[in-house]
Amino acid sequence: MARFKGQAEYSVDAKGRTAIPAKMRSALSPDALGTFTLTKGFEQCIYVYPMDEWKIKEEEYGNLNTNNRDARHLVRMILMWAEEVSLDGQGRISLPKALSDYAGIGDKVLIIGAMDRIELWNPEHFATYLLEHTDDQETLAEKVMGS
Amino acid sequence: MARFKGQAEYSVDAKGRTAIPAKMRSALSPDALGTFTLTKGFEQCIYVYPMDEWKIKEEEYGNLNTNNRDARHLVRMILMWAEEVSLDGQGRISLPKALSDYAGIGDKVLIIGAMDRIELWNPEHFATYLLEHTDDQETLAEKVMGS
DNA sequence: GGAATTCTCCCCACTTTTCCCCACTTAGTC
DNA sequence: GACTAAGTGGGGAAAAGTGGGGAGAATTCC
Numbered sequence: 322m323a324r325f326k327g328q329a330e331y332s333v334d335a336k337g338r339t340a341i342p343a344k345m346r347s348a349l350s351p352d353a354l355g356t357f358t359l360t361k362g363f364e365q366c367i368y369v370y371p372m373d374e375w376k377i378k379e380e381e382y383g384n385l386n387t388n389n390r391d392a393r394h395l396v397r398m399i400l401m402w403a404e405e406v407s408l409d410g411q412g413r414i415s416l417p418k419a420l421s422d423y424a425g426i427g428d429k430v431l432i433i434g435a436m437d438r439i440e441l442w443n444p445e446h447f448a449t450y451l452l453e454h455t456d457d458q459e460t461l462a463e464k465v466m467g468s
Numbered sequence: 469m470a471r472f473k474g475q476a477e478y479s480v481d482a483k484g485r486t487a488i489p490a491k492m493r494s495a496l497s498p499d500a501l502g503t504f505t506l507t508k509g510f511e512q513c514i515y516v517y518p519m520d521e522w523k524i525k526e527e528e529y530g531n532l533n534t535n536n537r538d539a540r541h542l543v544r545m546i547l548m549w550a551e552e553v554s555l556d557g558q559g560r561i562s563l564p565k566a567l568s569d570y571a572g573i574g575d576k577v578l579i580i581g582a583m584d585r586i587e588l589w590n591p592e593h594f595a596t597y598l599l600e601h602t603d604d605q606e607t608l609a610e611k612v613m614g615s
Numbered sequence: 616g617g618a619a620t621t622c623t624c625c626c627c628a629c630t631t632t633t634c635c636c637c638a639c640t641t642a643g644t645c
Numbered sequence: 646g647a648c649t650a651a652g653t654g655g656g657g658a659a660a661a662g663t664g665g666g667g668a669g670a671a672t673t674c675c
Contacts (some may be wrong), residue, residue, distance in 0.1 A: 324526055326505075326550040328566060332663070336623090341663055343633095344552070363540065410625065412661075433548045436530055440544070453543055461542045465532060479653070483633085487652055557636065558652075 323348050323371055325434030330444055333428050335420065338413045339441075342370075345434055346412055354407075357439075359420055360468055361402035367416070367424045369439040372405075416441070471495060472581030477591055480575050484568065485560045486588075490515075492581055493559055501554075504586075506567055508549035512593055514563070514571045516586040519552075561586070 325345050333339045349355070353371035362368035369376060382399065385392040404417045416426065424443055431442040442450075472492050480486045496502070500518035517525070523529035529546065532539040551564040563573065571590055578589040589597075 322530065326547040326552070328548040329566075334664060336665090338663095343661055363537075380572055411663085413663090415623080433544060434550075435540075435543055436534075461538055461545070461614070465536070465539045465542050466528065481654060483655085485653090490651060556634070560652090562633080 322437055323350055323353070323374060324436060325439050326436075327434045329432045331430055331432055333416065333421075333426060333430050336415065337418065338409070338415045339430050339432075340411065340413045341408065341439070343412065344431060345432070345439060346408070348434075356405060356407045357414060359404050359406060359414075359417060360399060361420065361423055362440055364450055365424055365443075367420050367426070367441040368439060369414075370437070374437045375403075471583060472586050473583075475578065475580045477576060480563065480568075480573060480577050483562065485556070485562045485564065486577050486579075487558065487560045488555065488586070490559065491578060492579075492586060493555070495581075497500055497574070503554045504561060504565060506551050506553060506561075506588075507546065508567065510598060512590075514567050514573070514588040515563075516588060521584050522550075523552055524604060531533050549611060 325348055327344055328344070329342045331339050331342070349371050350373050352373040356372040358370045358372065358375040360368050382396050385396060385452070387393050387396070402420065402423070404420065406414045406417070408414060416430075422439060425446055426441065426443050429444050431441045431444040431447050433442065433447075473496055474489070474491055476489045478486050478489070496518055497520050499520040503519040505516070505517045505519065505522035507515050529543050532543060534540050534543065549567065549570070551567065553561045553564070555561060563577075571588060572593055573588065573590050576591050578591040578594050580587045580589065580594075
């Protein structure tokens with residue numbers, strides 16, 4: 322499993338391309354073949370899954386019971402936004418317009434490593450997000466991992 | 469498990485590099501391969517985990533369910549600050565800018581051994597921290613380890 | 616159906632940063 | 646007091662990030 326971490330603010334050029342940090346590229350499994358699936362993330366960001374990780378997610382969605390209205394809806398919502406992109410010779414990907422609109426990404430993007438995925442944020446949105454979630458780490462850690 | 473101890477005030481050069489004290493380097497497990505993961509510590513310092521220790525932490529985060537809002541936030545908060553660095557030929561690491569900004573580290577750094585991790589402090593911040601936490605060791609020991 | 620436009624992708628070029636290596640200074644040891 | 650190891654500083658090659666040109670495919674418009 323890929324383990325992404327770290328943060329970086331990169332620019333998005335006029336063609337809608339942005340580089341994936343070298344540190345994260347080197348964390349990629351060779352199975353990913355330089356291909357990612359981008360999709361709508363929670364909290365107005367873009368999730369970037371390496372191909373191999375995405376396969377696992379896809380599997381999970383495939384196993385949901387499609388007779389369940391909520392499951393059906395969830396799968397639609399996730400898949401309709403999913404888009405496959407590949408690294409170019411310079412280690413960049415190009416952001417699909419629908420997704421960068423959703424995330425409000427202009428000419429700057431904040432790239433965050435979050436375990437099995439990379440997240441792309443509008444830097445200002447992220448700052449706001451941080452202000453709205455000020456729970457300190459100790460409390461959170463206790464809530465989530467405690468016991 | 470590595471057991472770091474001791475303290476030292478070292479300089480940070482113009483390129484943002486700082487040496488890891490030889491005493492601590494020799495306490496490293498060979499499994500760490502001279503690689504560390506730096507991350508945001510409590511009380512405005514930087515935590516430095518040898519790679520082998522970090523792997524254990526990472527494993528825990530990887531098992532969290534990212535469909536849970538709090539878990540998602542926790543993973544972001546921790547991993548976005550995590551950065552992997554390696555010792556150079558002279559036994560130094562280079563401090564990522566985001567972290568040295570957070571810790572307010574300029575051209576001097578206080579290096580403290582703290583069991584399984586090393587901590588990096590702005591020397592003045594640490595002095596202030598000491599003044600603000602004047603409970604004497606006996607009282608503390610009783611509070612924490614008593615009974 | 617054909618022409619024009621747009622879009623995508625690949626390649627090249629430039630700038631900045633990072634990393635590796637060499638060298639000097641200081642401290643500690645025999 | 647010389648030798649060895651530890652800490653500090655800097656030069657230069659290599660890699661990473663950024664921007665843009667141009668060929669070819671796809672789309673649109675007439």
